[in-house]
Amino acid sequence: MYLLRRGWAELRNEVFVLPSRTLVLAWVIALLALPVVYGDPYVMRILTMTCIFAIFAASWDLLAGYTGQVNFGHALFFGAGTYTSALMSLKLGLSPWATIWAGAAVAFFFGFVVGYLCLRLRGSYLSLATLAFPLIALGILFAFPDFSGGELGISGLRRLAVTPTANYYVAAISMLVAVFALWLLADSKVGIVLHAIRDDEVAARASGINTPRYKLMVFAIAAAAAGFAGALFAHYLRVAGPSTLEVALSFQVVIWGIFGGVATVYGPVAAVFILYPLTEWLGSFRAFGELRLLIFAVVVLLVLLFMPRGLTPWVRDKIETQCPRCKQRNGVWRKICRLCGAALQPEVPGAQRLVGHQ
């Protein structure tokens, strides 16, 4: 009983006060309640894929948004997780529930290696260098076709769960847990350090922060999350092929990440949830289904022109304002800050606040 009252108090004081948090709560509830309300297997398939890609996109944001290491080859970790889990599951006969973690572990290792190789690289050099790794991996895979299945990949994998609904819940709950964990990491003191590294690595080092260690750690963790997503992908589709290492997938996650808003973790997740079903829905039209990629690119471009920092920052700015005194966020309809009581609206109507980072 106490827990219920406590839960309700938390909800009222922490969640409902801010529209963005309320939205997130509503979204989580909708996600979990979907199969109950609308049990269409096609819709569940789309959302399962969306959840898997959402983990992938969130992991990219941790790397690119928070430490500024914009990774153009994130598909490497996704593919590493896919292939590892597939190979172990098929060759060693292990259960997918076990091999998924192996996939994440191998991806973790790959993340460490790539991070180490890229330690001295900065900015665009790092981005373009990371582009190379999935392609090198593809070359190696094609060189050992008996092991990797060549262009065909590995097929005949087992599913994690039997029914579409069960698979959906596995994906959705994994996504919620993974994204929340990544967000917690980004919101903690570690996150502050990561921000510092992105903004000015020299200053961070001068302050005594061991930046290489943090950069490596973030690379490895982001890679592990991407590998986890890849392993889920393999066992859902039951095929693990070289399409998971393609440049197109790397570019796709970059688009999702930036479209949703870098350095937010929830931004790319929102982007995936909006863009992936949208493109799929467009593709289902017989008349212009073949134009889906074109429409996708045009949508991205148009949104970018109006919301250059990404979708979620723009939306957040519309529904919330930041208090100039205590820097905490409030609903946009409020007159005074909920925490410190400072005036949120300018005293003179029509005046614009020129200070304060939005």
Next chain:
Amino acid sequence: MLQDILVTGLVNGGVYALLAIGFSLIFGVARIVNIAHTAFYMLAAYCFYALLVKTGLGFLLSGVIAVGAVTLLSVLCYRLVIEPVREHEAAVLIATIALALIFQELMLFSFGGHYLGIPSTLEGGVRFLGVSIPYQRMLILVVAAAMLTGVWFLLYRTRLGLAIRATANDLEVANLMGMNVNRVAMIAVAISVALAAVAGVVVAPVFVVDPFMWLAPLVTMLAIVVLGGLGSLKGSLIGALIIGYVEAITVFAVPAGAYLKGAVALGIMVVVLLARPEGLFGVAFEEER
């Protein structure tokens, strides 16, 4: 075999140089990683094809019109799409990716997904040192050399070139010195895409034309630019030659491993970056505020 390697490496290196130098120029001046660079190359190839095959204009006229049209288009795209979001690096990045995808899909939609062949500008070939070199490839070399010389002349012997180099060196000070950096950036974009378009027109008859032809050169070009040093034109040229030769050596020396030439080129890039993080001739940029 040595002659084969020498000649093939030179020709491929020349093509890559055209692409890489343009890319480096844009990056150096405007700090834009233009993912759509090779997409413009593809557009020029398609434009050339359409003009040549559908309207029957001569090679020279079709080529010139194709290059001009694509350059104009690039300036338009820059004004409409890139300039509004200039301050947000991340947005510029995916804006160029989105542009490339749009071009790809438009070509897919208009011309279909199958492969097109463009008739060679020059037929026949010559035997040189025991290697048969088609005239088309010599044309590529000649055009590449001419364009590169032209760019060098423009950059190092004209006032516009001085402005471009100054902007590439330090944008803020160039602005303070009274140069219209926006206009300079736009001109740099035009020159860069013109180079890519020339590459498309001259190279397309040798390769096949399809809506996805921009992906493979993109990766190789990025490898070259990184290898040579972002923003360094000399580095791009040398990087292009290196990668051209590496690919030729891979294919000739290890016939069964010809498919690995992309991976090997990228591997070399990674190795060089480990040793020299700014590339061979690159300059580590000062942190820009």
Next chain:
Amino acid sequence: MLRSFVVGLAAFAIALGAQAQTIKIAILGPMAFVQGENHWAGAEMARDEINKAGGLNVGGKRMPIELIRADTNEIQSVPDATNAIERVITRDKADFLIGGFRSEAVLAMQEVAMDYKKIFLGAGAAHSKLGLNVESNYERYKYWFRPTPPKDVDLVRANFAALGSVAEQLRRQLGKQTPKVAILAEKAIWVEGIVAASQKNLPAMKMEVVGVWQPSAVATDVTAELSAIERAGADIVFTLLSGPVGISVGRQMGERKMKAIAFGINVEAQKDEFWQATAGKGNYVSTLDTFAEVELSPKTIPFVRAFKARYQKSPTYNAGTYDAIMLLKTVIEQAGTTNADRLVPVLEKISFTTLTGVLEFDKRHDLVWGPGKITGIAVQWQDGKKVPFWPPQVKGMQPFKLPEH
């Protein structure tokens, strides 16, 4: 007044209900590309032919065929294909599934189709794994059948048979007793077995293998390989190419005026667009193919002519969706039902005349390859036209041409 209204309403409802009784066949393929276009074209021709004759006779009831066009986009994205197949099964309520092209995607689609126990007829991917699945787990995969193309192993046999014929001509016309063969195979898993088999079989067929070159499937420049092949003095370039490298090979061989003849599998050379893609240089390039105006079966020539008249281009092997639908018609009318479990045994025992021969399925639900059944043909590009030349005993075949020496 009310009574006639009710009767009218009932009649309307019955008419509606009767109209809703169609057999839904989903055609899955990359619709923006040639393969998907051919899938759809072949299917359209079958549907129009069947519906004009009144539809299918299912146990006494006449039901028309309705086609569902599903763009799998499999060339660019494998998950798009699985989404598409799930959509046509659950949303559009397709009864039968036909199509597929990219092997990786078809493997994934096969899983979905087998989950729902729907009959899935392949019309594009030749990989043996699809049939192996049937053998290893019959109860699950029995709903998969592949009426076209022959599985990759059988394509090899066709290759060797036709290659022998070409070598024979070389021996006769040029007096070379042991023609030299250069194997030019793209780096892909489907060629591995064939390359190994070639290196063993060709010497037994009195041909000498002078080397194996493996460019990338998307290579646009094969100068290196061709220079080396020229230097090795090859008479035949045995091609195993499915990607655009086939175009580069054709064009560059023509530009270099190579004396060697290119024969083997060259998927790009099977398309009408090949001549234009090689800018007219791809003369003498030959490849295994499926359709031509020759009498492989009584249906071949009328179909090819009708296809060309309707779509202004020749059919590729993907237009075998026509055969797939006609096959379905036969088994449904024979079994009197559309129930998948009852149709499977009928399919397994059927002997059906298709556009290219007589179709029977083996225990892996792949088509049985061989003279008298289905062998495929070989064609050669001669001055802008695809000319069929093998098997020589079929009516309509023309002679194979060698380049001037």
